[in-house]
Amino acid sequence: MAQLRIWGRANSVNVQKVLWCCGELGIPFERLDAGMQYGQVDTAEYRAMNPNGRIPTLVDGDVVLWESHAILRYLALREIERQPGQEQRLLYPAAAAARARVERWLDWVLSTLQPAERNLFWGMVRTKPEDRDMAVINAAAEASASVWRVLDAHLAHGHPFVEGDALTLADIALGAYARRWFGIDIPGKPQLPRLDAWYGRLTQRPAFQQFVAPPLT
Ligand SMILES: N[C@@H](CCC(=O)N[C@@H](CS)C(=O)NCC(=O)O)C(=O)O
The missing domain is CATH 3.40.30.10 (Glutaredoxin)
Structure with a gap:
């Protein structure tokens, strides 16, 4: 094949x-x-x-x-x-409820997380320092923080991954954006210890290290 x-x-x-x-x-x-x-x-x-x-x-x-x-x-x-x-x-649970819990994060990444963080990434990573509009970037940093707080609170469930004990597609979609959040240095980022611990687990995975961890460009 x-x-x-x-x-x-x-x-x-x-x-x-x-x-x-x-x-x-x-x-x-x-x-x-x-x-x-x-x-x-x-x-x-x-x-x-x-x-x-x-x-x-x-x-x-x-x-x-x-x-x-x-x-x-x-x-x-x-x-x-x-x-x-x-x-x-295989990253995608079969039971309706378990699968739907994964699906909601996939939708949420596209509908809520991505629009909130876009100007932070583009402003800080793909714009020269002298051309940055810091008002737009700061607004995006605040919007991103609010969104990441939602996942941090969710992770109070105490399981290692977003929807339980196994990695799912939800961790992959969220984790790819978390790489950007953790890789951008901007003052005033909130402390989100559960998000930190979850992200730390993702960074141990060889496929994350190979494809997602490389420098932001
Ligand atoms: N919702 C689409 C978004 C696709 C998208 O906007 N991709 C960006 C890259 S992340 C793109 O094509 N940018 C234009 C380019 O690279 O030329 C998806 O999830 O695949």
């Missing part, structure tokens, strides 16, 4: 989620640079795969997918089909 292909530059948070997920599941893949300085995304060939001209895009034989969380779900379900009964190990 042809190797799975993932289009997208390695420093994109949405690509990183997908690479990390492949690493956790032991799925081999080939990554092809696309987006920002690599271009590709405006070519007719790329738009035929992904009409949004965004990254990531996944190609698995005749399955072509865009939207990082749809790709995460697909990768987990693809492994579950191949290894029935292994859901606990």
Whole structure:
């Protein structure tokens, strides 16, 4: 069977989620640079795969997918089909309630976390210091802190991962953004000890270290 292909530059948070997920599941893949300085995304060939001209895009034989969380779900379900009964190990619980608890965080990352943190990341990482609008950045830092407080409070459940004792897709989607939060130095960040401890556990994972931990650019 042809190797799975993932289009997208390695420093994109949405690509990183997908690479990390492949690493956790032991799925081999080939990554092809696309987006920002690599271009590709405006070519007719790329738009035929992904009409949004965004990254990531996944190609698995005749399955072509865009939207990082749809790709995460697909990768987990693809492994579950191949290894029935292994859901606990495969990032995506089977029972309705357990799966829905994972799904809510996947939705929350796209609807709530990503919009709150975007200007913090872009302002501090992708803008030269002399060009930064600190009012916009500080507002985004405050908005991000409020959002991360929600996860910190949730982690009072005392389990090592977001939805229990096993890593799930929720940890991957949230953890990719946590890398940015912990990697950006800005005054006034709140102390969030449960979030720190959870993030510390993620940083021990080889696939996180390989695909998500590299310097923010
Ligand atoms: N909701 C989409 C967002 C995709 C997206 O906006 N990706 C960014 C990179 S993180 C992108 O394509 N940026 C333009 C570029 O790199 O050229 C997803 O989760 O996949």
